[in-house]
């Protein structure tokens with residue numbers, strides 16, 4: 517099974533969670549800024565980002581908008597924030613409208629507890645693949 521972890525992170529919190537999920541899944545996480553498109557089809561895509569003034573980064577929105585059922589079998593979401601889960605809800609809606617299956621379970625870490633959630637993120641990556 518082919519798996520990928522992609523994220524958008526301005527301040528580094530989501531990046532740390534992405535790296536932990538990727539470690540659990542036995543792969544490497546990549547920023548969507550470094551790699552703006554998946555080079556090949558994946559069965560499972562872990563995709564994460566955070567809200568900034570209540571909305572996800574435009575880069576992440578446009579990345580999700582460019583995904584297709586030919587490129588990805590299923591998406592598993594993760595997010596970090598101060599309080600909001602909005603990024604997950606918005607991505608879920610956007611992807612479902614494109615008929616891309618989205619796992620109901622997602623991973624959340626509060627921005628002040630990133631290191632406290634690292635082990636759980638690794639476990640999440642392990643158990644979801």
Ligand SMILES: Cc1cc2nc3c(=O)[nH]c(=O)nc-3n(C[C@H](O)[C@H](O)[C@H](O)COP(=O)(O)O)c2cc1C
Pocket residue numbers: 524525526527528529530531565566567568569570571596597598599600601626627
């Ligand atoms: C400019 C700015 C706006 C933010 N707006 C929100 C927000 O509306 N809701 C929220 O829960 N967190 C908000 N946050 C907190 C970030 O979502 C949180 O720090 C997140 O972990 C950042 O992820 P990153 O480190 O991967 O960029 C904001 C942070 C910044 C810097």
